[in-house]
Each structure stands twice: as structure tokens, then as C-alpha cells.
Amino acid sequence: MEYQALYRAFRPQSFKDVVGQKHITQTLKNAIIRGKESHAYLFSGPRGTGKTSIAKIFAKAVNCPNNEDGEPDNECPICKSITNGSSNDVIEIDAASNNGVDEIRNIREKVKYAPNEAKFKVYIIDEVHMLTTGAFNALLKTLEEPPSHAIFILATTEPHKIPATIISRTQRFDFKAIEKEDIVERLKYVAEAENIEYEIEALEYIARAAEGGMRDSLSILDQVVAYSGEIVTLDDAVMITGGIKFEELNDFMALIANLETREAFIKYHQFIDEGKDPVRLIHELVYYLRDTILYKEEKYALYNIEDSTLYRMIDILNDAMVMMRFSINVSVHLEIVIVKMIEALKEKTVNSSNEEIESLKIEIRKLQDKIQNGVVREKQPEKKIHRKKPYSLEKIKEVLDKANHEDINKLVAEWPNICQKVEAQGKSSLRALLQGSKPIAASETKVLIGFEKDVHSELINQDNSKTEELEKLIHSVIGKKVKVVGVPEDSWQQVRQQYVDSLKNSQQEKVEEVKSSEKAKELFDSSIIEIKDESD
Known part of the structure; x- marks a missing residue:
């Protein structure tokens, strides 16, 4: 005997064999037991959930002379003929290829004749939503005045495409996706x-x-x-x-969690090169995020991310799934998904930082209130607190002493490219640090950067890792190794004046003083530099 595909070999032949649709099989069995079969049924639901299988089982059960508790015996000639498709009383029609008015009119002509062997003639119309408007109108007439020996079973995956006039003349059963x-x-x-x-x-x-x-x-x-x-x-x-194992998927999501855009792109294209399906990958990511929300175990790369952010990431994936249905190049949509998911995580990081800062401010205010109200009982020895400046005048002087127009002009021109490279590499903390920054002065070996906020200047001057990270990026763009020095923009005027004053004070003679003036004018805009004689 030739090989039969498993889905055909194990097609359910009785209601008890059907998986996952008990709410439907029980209702139909009860109708058969009580002799209250309807003249028309509408079976709607996802593909492969048992619509046509149950339709054929129902056709056997209503016609089987030996049915017991609404189940066919599958042994009588009628059951066997329906099972192998040779029965003239059970007619299966594929509406996808027989969707015209003539086909339905042919049914109307033949339906009035009594069945040959069985009790009922059963018409099973699959993919009924594919019928034309004219065909639906022709079918409607038959459903309005059906002969007592005819039963219609309409099966569809898209019930919304069926006219309401048809649906209202049927008993509707909605099949569900099987657990x-x-x-x-x-x-x-x-x-x-x-x-x-x-x-x-x-x-x-x-x-x-x-x-x-x-x-x-x-x-x-x-x-x-x-x-x-x-x-x-x-x-x-x-x-x-064409799916992906959990370990590989987890590694990919770890790159997303670490905001590593470039590495995530490389990993994604590695999946594509291995023959993975982008649509399948979207489904796998949705399942991954769902499991992360459900289980919150450390084995999931995003287990410590709040559910609200994970839900937003699922929405991003669902939107991409819809767009990919109508797209020629589905791969591009997944690249966009990677960027959107990372952006969602970045926003969460920024919000968390703001919340932490606000929390610290509240704690500081509480402590200040306690001190003012005399809650601190033991008097602590007074200590003079010297807040460290967010810049080093000595380091700034080292930059300015050897600064030149050529290097600063080159750096100013390339600064947008440096910031863009930070963005492309997904370095969120460095990107936030450079927000609103700009080069002020440069020499062969050093660069002075102006920052909008004092804390950013202080960080670049004290955090070696951040400084080295920025220095490497600058080197990769301008091809020159430099040391970075930071200064707050609101302190720059004062620092610049201090530098000019130091140039004046270091000169003892008038000639040297003129030279210092020329040096200051070379570094800064001559229109804002004015060196006055102390005797004036």
C-alpha cells in the first residue's frame, strides 16, 4: 500500500477523535441524539483545526443507521462510502475553484432530488467566502427554502467576508486554535x-x-x-x-538588551544566511517575550525589564508582522524592528535614571528637613567642604598653549560624524554625554570639548573608561590619537579670561605682553579680547 501523509492517515473519523473542539463536537452529538439537526451550519476558524473533518463526521453520524450516542459506527456501507469519498449523497465542493453562479445553480437543481442511500444529502462547501456576490445570492434562495432531506455545511477561515444574510440562516460554530x-x-x-x-x-x-x-x-x-x-x-x-533554538534566540535578545545595535544586525543577518525565515523569527521573538513575561527567570536575557516595556516590544513585533504581509523585502522590516526595540529599551533606561535622580532629590530634602528641625542630636565637627570643580584649569591650559586653527577646524567639521558613529554603535550613555557638546580648541595631541552640563564635563574628566571610549571614536574618524579635556560651557568665559590673565601675568616686559595678546587673539575671537594696561 502506498504511503499516506500523516495528516490524512490520522484524520479523525469520529467525534471522540477530534482534538480541541469539544464545545462543537458535543453540541453536534446532542443535536443528532435528539433529532434536531439544522438545515445549515457555518464552521469558521483557523486552518487545520478540524472544520472539514467534523463536517464529514457529522455527515456520517446523521446518516449512519447504527449510530450510538451521536457517533457513527464507521463500519456500515454508508459510513465507509462517506469516508472514502464515493458516496453520492455527501457532496464536497471547493468554493475557491467553483465560485460562480453556475456552480451554485447546479446545486439548486440537484438538491431537490432525494438522496440515493442515505437519509440526508449533505453539501460541504469549503472556503465558502470565495463565492462571488451572484453565487451567494443564488445560495441564499436555497438556504431560505431548503428541502427537508438537505443539510448545508459551509466552512471558512474568513467569516467576515460572508454576507450577513447567509450567516443569519445558519447555525454558526467558531473553531478555536488548538492548545x-x-x-x-x-x-x-x-x-x-x-x-x-x-x-x-x-x-x-x-x-x-x-x-x-x-x-x-x-x-x-x-x-x-x-x-x-x-x-x-x-x-x-x-x-x-526554519526556526531558532532558544539559546541562539536568547543570545540575540541579549544584544538587544545591551543596546548593541551593530552586533544585533550582524547576528540577524547570520540567521538569514543560515536560511532562517524572517517571518518565523518574528513569531519566535513574540513567543520569547511572552515567556519572559510569564516566567521572569534569569535564563531570559530581558527578565529584569518591566512588563510595560516588554508589551511595547511585542506591539512593535505585531506591527511588523502586519507590514511584512504586504512587503516584498521583509528583511528590511526586521532590521527596523531591531532599532525600534532598542529605542524602547533606551527610553526605559532614561526614564529609570530620571526616576532615580528624583528619588535621590527627595531623600536629600528629607535629610535637610531633619537637620533644620534639629533631628541630628550629636553635633558633628564642622568640616569645610570643597566641591571639586568639573574641570581642570591646568589641563585646559595644556590644550590652549599648543592649540591651532587647523586641528580645531578639522575636528569641528568631523564632530557630527563622531556623534553619528556613537549613535550607530548604540552607545546610549556616551550619546547622552555628548548631547549639545562641541569642540572648542585643539592641538596635535589634545582636544578641549565644551559640555552643556557641569556633570558631563566632570564625568569626561574623571571617568577614564568614558574618556578612552570617546578618544577611540575621535581617532577612528580623524585618524589622530588625542587626549580629551572637558569644560562646562557656562564656565568657559571665566576659564578663558583666567587663561588670558595668566598669559599677561607671566610676561614681565611690554614686548612679551604684546606677544601674549597676539597669542590670545590667535586662539580666540580678537573682537572679544582686550588686554588693558594695569596703569590705566
Whole structure:
């Protein structure tokens, strides 16, 4: 006997074999037991969830002379003829290819004739939403005045495309996506019946990949069996479906969590080069984020991210899924998704920092209130606090002493490129640091950067890691190794005047004083430099 695909070989032949649709099978069985069958039914729901299978089981059950508790016996001639498709009283029509008025008129002509052997003539019209408007109108007439021996079962995956006049003349049953656990149990039954060895993780992965469709899960299992031969493994299931193993997906999401845009792009294109499907990857990411929200275990790269941010990332993925349906180049959409997810995490980081700062401010105010109200009982020895300046005049002087126009002009021209490179590499903290910054002076070996905020200047002068990070970026753009020195913009006028004064004071003679004036004019705008004689 020739090989039969698993989804055909294990197609349910009775209501008790149907997986995951008990709310429908029980209702239909009760109707058969009580003799209260309707003349028309509408079965709607996702693909592969049992619509046409239940339609054929129902056709057998209403016509089986030996049915028991609403179940067909599958042994009588009528049941066997319906099962193998040879019955003249059960007519299956594919509306996708027979969607015209003539086909429906042909049904209207023949429906009035009594069944040959069975009690009822059953018409199963699959993908009924594909009928034309004229065909629906022709069908409507039959549904309005059906003969007592005819039953219509309309099956569709898109009920919203069916006219309300048709729906109102049917009993509607909405099929649901089958639960993963139910699919796994059925796959285990099929595998054991076929003497197929398996890893339970592989069956669970197949069940998830099928997205609620029993037929799809059996088709995937069939493919994996054909590929693996001896045992169905998780690796084989992942490979056949074009999916991604958890470990690889977790590594990818770790790059997202660390805001490493470039590395995430490289990893994504590695997936594509390995033949992974971008649409499948989107689905895998949604499942990953869902599991992260549910379990919050440390093995998930984003386990410490708030649920609100994770929900936003899921929305980003869902929007991309919709856009990818109408796109030619789906790969680009996933690249955009990577950037959007990282931006969502960046916003969260900034908000968290602001919250921490506000919290610290509140704590400081509380302490100040306690001190003012005399809560601090022991008098502490007074200590004069000298706040460290956010800049070093000595280091600034080292830059200015050897500053020249050529180097500062080159740096000013390349500064937007440096900031853009920081953005491209996903260095969020450095990007925030450079916000509103600009080069002020430069020499062969040193650069003076003006910062909008004192704290940014202080950080660049004291945090060696941040300073080295910026110095490497500057070197990669201008091709020259330099040391970075920071100064707050609101202190720059004062610092500049201090430098000019130091030049004046270091000169003892008038000639030298003139030279210092020329030096100051060379470094700064001559229109704002004025050296006055002390005797004036």
C-alpha cells in the first residue's frame, strides 16, 4: 500500500477523535441524539483545526443507521462510502475553484432530488467566502427554502467576508486554535502508533510552530521524520521549520538588551544566511517575550525589564508582522524592528535614571528637613567642604598653549560624524554625554570639548573608561590619537579670561605682553579680547 501523509492517515473519523473542539463536537452529538439537526451550519476558524473533518463526521453520524450516542459506527456501507469519498449523497465542493453562479445553480437543481442511500444529502462547501456576490445570492434562495432531506455545511477561515444574510440562516460554530498541550498529546499518539522515536522537546517545538493547527503539526512531523529517519530531535525540528533554538534566540535578545545595535544586525543577518525565515523569527521573538513575561527567570536575557516595556516590544513585533504581509523585502522590516526595540529599551533606561535622580532629590530634602528641625542630636565637627570643580584649569591650559586653527577646524567639521558613529554603535550613555557638546580648541595631541552640563564635563574628566571610549571614536574618524579635556560651557568665559590673565601675568616686559595678546587673539575671537594696561 502506498504511503499516506500523516495528516490524512490520522484524520479523525469520529467525534471522540477530534482534538480541541469539544464545545462543537458535543453540541453536534446532542443535536443528532435528539433529532434536531439544522438545515445549515457555518464552521469558521483557523486552518487545520478540524472544520472539514467534523463536517464529514457529522455527515456520517446523521446518516449512519447504527449510530450510538451521536457517533457513527464507521463500519456500515454508508459510513465507509462517506469516508472514502464515493458516496453520492455527501457532496464536497471547493468554493475557491467553483465560485460562480453556475456552480451554485447546479446545486439548486440537484438538491431537490432525494438522496440515493442515505437519509440526508449533505453539501460541504469549503472556503465558502470565495463565492462571488451572484453565487451567494443564488445560495441564499436555497438556504431560505431548503428541502427537508438537505443539510448545508459551509466552512471558512474568513467569516467576515460572508454576507450577513447567509450567516443569519445558519447555525454558526467558531473553531478555536488548538492548545499546545492537546497537539503534543496527539503527536505522541501518532508517533507511538507509527513506531517513531522522538524527543519530547521536539514535539513541543512542532506544536508551537503549528500555531494551533493540528493538520500543520502533523505535516511538520511528517517532514521531520522524512529528514531525520531514526529519531525526531529538537535540532531537526528547528531546522525543518526554519526556526531558532532558544539559546541562539536568547543570545540575540541579549544584544538587544545591551543596546548593541551593530552586533544585533550582524547576528540577524547570520540567521538569514543560515536560511532562517524572517517571518518565523518574528513569531519566535513574540513567543520569547511572552515567556519572559510569564516566567521572569534569569535564563531570559530581558527578565529584569518591566512588563510595560516588554508589551511595547511585542506591539512593535505585531506591527511588523502586519507590514511584512504586504512587503516584498521583509528583511528590511526586521532590521527596523531591531532599532525600534532598542529605542524602547533606551527610553526605559532614561526614564529609570530620571526616576532615580528624583528619588535621590527627595531623600536629600528629607535629610535637610531633619537637620533644620534639629533631628541630628550629636553635633558633628564642622568640616569645610570643597566641591571639586568639573574641570581642570591646568589641563585646559595644556590644550590652549599648543592649540591651532587647523586641528580645531578639522575636528569641528568631523564632530557630527563622531556623534553619528556613537549613535550607530548604540552607545546610549556616551550619546547622552555628548548631547549639545562641541569642540572648542585643539592641538596635535589634545582636544578641549565644551559640555552643556557641569556633570558631563566632570564625568569626561574623571571617568577614564568614558574618556578612552570617546578618544577611540575621535581617532577612528580623524585618524589622530588625542587626549580629551572637558569644560562646562557656562564656565568657559571665566576659564578663558583666567587663561588670558595668566598669559599677561607671566610676561614681565611690554614686548612679551604684546606677544601674549597676539597669542590670545590667535586662539580666540580678537573682537572679544582686550588686554588693558594695569596703569590705566
